[in-house]
Amino acid sequence: MHLRNVTDEDLPHFFEHQRDEVALHMAAFPTREREAFMAHWRTKVLIPQNVTRTIVVDEQVAGYISSWEQNGERLIAYWVGREHWGQGIATRALSEFLALEPTRPLHACVASHNVGSIRVLEKCGFRVEPQQNAQHEDGVVELFMTLKA
Numbered sequence: 001m002h003l004r005n006v007t008d009e010d011l012p013h014f015f016e017h018q019r020d021e022v023a024l025h026m027a028a029f030p031t032r033e034r035e036a037f038m039a040h041w042r043t044k045v046l047i048p049q050n051v052t053r054t055i056v057v058d059e060q061v062a063g064y065i066s067s068w069e070q071n072g073e074r075l076i077a078y079w080v081g082r083e084h085w086g087q088g089i090a091t092r093a094l095s096e097f098l099a100l101e102p103t104r105p106l107h108a109c110v111a112s113h114n115v116g117s118i119r120v121l122e123k124c125g126f127r128v129e130p131q132q133n134a135q136h137e138d139g140v141v142e143l144f145m146t147l148k149a
């Protein structure tokens with residue numbers, strides 16, 4: 001596994017990953033149609049203020065990891081294609097990414113049923129901040145997790 005800068009050719013892979021129903025349920029995340037997805041990535045994700053990397057496994061695009069600023073806080077998100085799950089890829093990607101993204105505290109929002117992602121974050125030092133958890137209209141509870149200095 002290694003991280004590298006994102007190229008335009010990676011975007012169709014990320015697009016397919018975020019159309020996977022199993023992954024969408026896990027992340028409790030709405031999918032985007034192709035045009036909206038590409039526009040979002042080109043104008044909101046791939047900008048100099050963010051740190052974004054492609055996760056590469058055996059020369060294949062396995063996913064991405066990214067950080068951005070929101071309401072004065074630095075957040076991270078990642079997504080791994082289902083064919084690469086369960087091999088420690090997300091844990092390794094996040095560990096490496098934390099060396100590229102020095103901001104602390106660093107935060108992640110994760111659905112309380114997303115045990116895999118919670119585990120990835122915990123293994124990398126993030127902890128749940130119970131007082132900042134949020135319940136959405138659809139009943140999903142979102143945990144706010146923080147990596148302190």
Ligand SMILES: CC(C)(COP(=O)(O)OP(=O)(O)OC[C@H]1O[C@@H](n2cnc3c(N)ncnc32)[C@H](O)[C@@H]1OP(=O)(O)O)[C@@H](O)C(=O)NCCC(=O)NCCS
Nearest residue numbers: 023027078079080085086087088089090091110116117119
């Ligand atoms: C969540 C996700 C990133 C996990 O990626 P991964 O590469 O499979 O994770 P890892 O292999 O590094 O697993 C880390 C730990 O989580 C556990 N885990 C991973 N997926 C799991 C699952 N579905 N259920 C239970 N445990 C799980 C692993 O067993 C491992 O625990 P261990 O070290 O104690 O054995 C991946 O499933 C994914 O991208 N899902 C869709 C998008 C998403 O949810 N993104 C995160 C939004 S916050």
